[in-house]
Amino acid sequence: MSRRRTVSWPDRVRSFIGYCLSEPLYRAFSLVPHWEWGLSDHDVSILTHPHPSLAGRRAVHLTDLHLDRYQARHDRIVETVSDLHPDWIFVTGDLLNVPEGLPHLFRFLEQLRAIAPLYMTLGNHDHYSGVPVAQYAELADRHKITLLVNQSAIVSTGKGELAIVGVDDPSLHRADLRCVPPRANSRFTLLLAHAPNILDYVEAQHAIDLILCGHSHGGQWRVPGIPTFWLPPGCNGRVEGFYQRGKHRLYLNRGLGWSFLPFRWNCRPEIAVIDWIEE
Secondary structure: OOOOOOOOHHHHHHHHHHHHHHHHHHHHHHOOHHHOEOOOOOEEEEEEEEOHHHOOOEEEEEOOOOOOOOOHHHHHHHHHHHHHOOOEEEEEOOOOOOHHHHHHHHHHHHHHHOOOOEEEEOOHHHHHOOOOHHHHHHHHHHOOOEEOOOEEEEEEOOOOEEEEEEOOOHHHOOOOHHHOOOOOOOEEEEEEOOOHHHHHOOOOOOOOOEEEEOOOHHHOEOOOOOOOOOOOOOOOOOOOEEEEEOOEEEEEOOOOOOOOOOEOEOOOOEEEEEEEEOO
């Protein structure tokens, strides 16, 4: 199995610069939430995946919450998720930006957890925030949320198993794929990762059926006729939708929040739904 990649000095410097640039902006804009533009509505994308042991089951995938201040749009997201009646909810990182967002974040997550079991992992901004991983873990445990940081959980579905693997942020080289369990009959293995460069790390021996991630925000600002010009490191040119490398397939969700500036242009927030069907 692949080992966790060590964080190089350039990546450490980039992380520090990212924190220094983003932290004051998030603090400032959290005081003027009415300045948000292009985030009030969201799309729902329906994905189907064949697997007999999960046929009839449904999951909702959310990512890039960047939730430092609870707003009316978060109630609408909860309503949408509730109306979708998922069996599981997955959140792939960038939960918040500054420590003051923790109560607002867990107010939102607590409502989601009331709908269905909730599994989540961390993104780069969760580390930039300065909130210790142990604090995220303690709050998640208190709210009966499963936080997976280079860990896996196996859920019985009656007909088989769903293995949920959550790795730490790949864009900061914190992902450790040794937590991927071996292949087993009637088991579907889902990998939750924040950044899509995880697809460059998986190897042929990794028994992964589907990867869910975010991080790109779909480009956040998209001008018709012009190639996507804003993508954070760790995307490796991937913007949104499905990507495949060898036998591994990844879905890149545009996410729900914003990065650096509270605007989305021609790039609506997204909620993804995974419906499992018979072969």
